[in-house]
Structure formats: structure tokens, C-alpha cells
Amino acid sequence: MLSKLLKYEIKATARIFLPLMAVLLVFAGVNKLISSLSQNQWQAPEIISLILYITILVGILVMTLVVMIQRFYKNLLTDEGYLMFTLPVKVWKQITSKLVVAMMWTIVSGIAALVSIFIIAYDKIFTEQFMGAFKGSYIFEYFNLTTAIFILEFLLLCLVSMASNVLIIYASIALGHLFNRHRILASIGAFIVLSTASQILFTVVGYAFGSMYSSVNISSIQDFQAFASLVHSSMWFFIIFFGLLSAGYFALTNYILSRRLNLE
Amino acid sequence: MSTILECKGVTKAFGDKEALSDVNMNIDQGRIIGLLGPNGSGKTTLIKLANDLLTPTSGEIRIAGMKPGIETKKLVSYLPEKTYLNDWMRVHQIIELFMDFYKDFKPEKAYDMLKRLNINPNDRLKFMSKGTKEKVQLILVMSREAKLYLLDEPIGGVDPAARDYILETIITNYKEDATVVISTHLISDIEKILDHVVFINNGRVVLSSSADEIRNEKGKSVDALFREVFKC
Helix, strand or coil: CHHHHHHHHHHHHHHHHHHHHHHHHHHHHHHHHHHHHCCCCCCHHHHHHHHHHHHHHHHHHHHHHHHHHHHHHHHHHCCCHHHHCCCCCCHHHHHHHHHHHHHHHHHHHHHHHHHHHHHHHCCHHHHHHHHHHHCCCHHHCCCCHHHHHHHHHHHHHHHHHHHHHHHHHHHHHHHHHCCCCCHHHHHHHHHHHHHHHHHHHHHHHHHHHHHHCCCCCCCCCCHHHHHHHHHHHHHHHHHHHHHHHHHHHHHHHHHHHHHCCCCC | CCEEEEEEEEEEEECCEEEEEEEEEEEECCCEEEEECCCCCCHHHHHHHHCCCCCCCEEEEEECCECCCHHHHHHEEEECCCCCCCCCCEHHHHHHHHHHHCCCECHHHHHHHHHHCCCCCCCEHHHCCHHHHHHHHHHHHHCECCCEEEEECCCCCCCHHHHHHHHHHHHHHCCCCCEEEEEECCHHHHHHHCCEEEEEECCEEEEEEEHHHHHHHCCCCHHHHHHHHCCC
């Protein structure tokens, strides 16, 4: 059932994001074309197309946030919720499908933004040097198991913190739903409370964690070994912290939507 | 005959206002029940509780012996009084959605009814009138072979001609062992198909009786009795 929910969630969101991204890439191309025609001079068409491009780029970034909130709130907690919550599907699967698709579009629109920037910045000399930095240069000499693990840890950290950012919004909307009136206002209040509480928790736990490593100071090459292990353990500290935070938000959302649901 | 829907001391409060107070009732399998009451009497609240869309303040509801949840959602086909359809979909897409999630959904029935009511499966829901959307929803709900149909105001927003067809659809589409609960205040239109009536007022059940009993013993139509009980 989760795969079916994902299918419908992707269908419902793709019709918004795919055209936006297509327009973004087209405008990046148009920009490139116009700027390569006019030499070194800023002309009106160039400026206009650049402004349009930036507007679309910002628009996509804003849309990922808006759609994330709207898909959760509108699809589950307004009239559409009458359909979603009478489907014979567990509530955690509903939340998971929304979460996975929200994260997917965040990543995809990030990639689209990078590609569009690359299109605009494309320049023979620049690109050759840029790619040259990868090809046959020092960079791969440093690439070993340790760096691979670093990259993996970093990607994992990105995913977990992204999940916690989405789930804090879901949890806030769910908390707002507990009120009989002014639910949207209550959701905003819940978001402020949750994010403040999480930050305080982060500071306290982070301070305790940091004090364990206070003895590390880097003054010689030997200290670098200790430094690497510090980076590893900090990475894992962040991963576990955001992972637990996400789990907490998820559990809270799931509890409210399955035990305290009161659709208007 | 076994009980399909059971309410034990069901109370639901919104803030300090009680929408339902201590509702007790048993509904047997294989019947058509009219849940009748004026606006704001608690009909919708009761149906929403049975669908797990509201959490009771106290008491419990059981459907086929189970608390509302995944298992009961497989048995219950629910028509809400709201339009819950995703605007961006076309009719055939929402039919596919029902096929995907409900094992008892019969698409051929749905397409057949769409044809009868002149609704094009390729039309977008966005551009449909409220009445047409209600027809689509009813078609979806009646195309399931469910054990219990909970229909909240199924005929409220449609024209009289479609009303007859819809009632006919309700009667002909449900199987012997299935139960249909129809909530409405348009009693005269549905009176002839009801086996049993439950009157509800201010969140309380004020009368529960078979339709024949009302007609034979009280010598009145359900509609006339309703007007008497709920006289303003």
C-alpha cells in the first residue's frame, strides 16, 4: 500500500514540479544563448531574461516548501482527508509517503537548480578547467576509504537533517490540529515552540558532547589523526541527534493523526 | 441476524458543546436504515465517528465487532457530505485510485453508472458542478461491494431526476447481507426504501423503530411523524 500511496503522491506533485523545472532549464538555456550573442555588454534582453531566470529559480525553491506544507495539510487535514483517512491504509504509511516525496522533490529541485546554473555558467575555458580539476589531478589521490566514509556520513547527515526539517513542519501542523479553533495559528505557534525546544536540546547535548573532546588541540601532524576521529564522531553525533529528533516528530505526528484525529 | 454497527454510550464533545450524548444503538445486517434528524442534530458526527475521522470523547463504536480502523475501513463504504475528490484528477483516475486501494471495488459498475448519468470518464473534476461531483462520489461509493454503506446526505445536492436514479442505484447495488445507513432530512424522498428509522435530535437518539411499525401502529408516514417529533 505504501508504494501505491507514493505513486499517487508523486502524480499529484509531479504535475507542479516537472513543468517548473522544464521552464527553469529552458530559461537557463535562453539566458546562455542571449548572453553569448551580446558581447560583454549588458543589454536589456539579457537583463530581463536573467531576472526571469532568477525569479523561476527562487519560485521553485519556494514551491518545494509550499507544496510540502500544502500536500500534508490540504490532502490529509481538510476535505481531501475524508478520502485519505477512509482508505484502508495505516497512518504511518500516509506520513511516510508525504515525507519521502517531499524529500525527493527537494533533492530533485536542488539538482535542477545546479544543472541550470551549470548551463548559464557554461564556458569552454571555465568548464575545461573545472573538469580538469577532477581529471588526473590530485583530487583522487586523497580519495581513499576515509574520504569515502566522510562523504557517506555527510550525505546521510544531509538526508537526516532534511527529514527532521520536513517532520518538524508535519508535527507542528498535527499539533495545531489538536485545537478546536484557529488551527493554522496554533500550528505556527507549535512550530515556534518545537524549533526553540529542539535548538535548546541541541545546544545542551552538543555542549555535553563537545566537552568530551575539549582536550583535542591541533598543533602537530600527529594531532590530525585525533582530529579525523573527532570529525567522524561529530558527524555521527549530528546524524544520531537529527535521527532521534526526526523519529520523535514522526511518532508525535503519527500519534495525533491516528488517535486524536478530528477532521472538520 | 448479526449486528454490523454498535454504539455504546458514544459521546462526542467539541469544546464544551456536546454534539452527541450517550448514544446507544445496534444496527443489524441486511437492512436500509434512515438516520433522520434536523440540521445539527449529530447525524454527521455519528457517521464520522464510525469512519474513524473523529475520536469519541467517551464510549465506543464497533463495526462488525471491531473498533474503527484499517479492518473496518475495508468493510465500510462512506459517502461524506463534503466533496473529497482531488480537483486535479480526471474521473477515470479517481476510479483507478479506488481500484488500487479497495479490493471490493468494481470498476465496470462505476463505468456503467457514469454512462447512465452522462458523465464522461475523461472529464476533470475541477470543471464539474457541485451536483456532478456528488454524483461521481456516490458512484464510487456504490461501486464497492461493502458490508456497510454510510451515506451522509446522498441526495441533498442533486436534481430530482437524478435523485430517483440514485435511490434505485442504492437499492439495486447492495447485496443481501449488506447494510445501508442513509442520513438525511429529505425524508419523503427516501421513505419508501427504508426498513428502519432512527430519529436523532440534539445529539440523542429519540426514536428507533422499524418503518412498518410506524406506519401500522401509529398510522402515520415516517415523514409525518418526523414533522410531529421535530415540530419547531
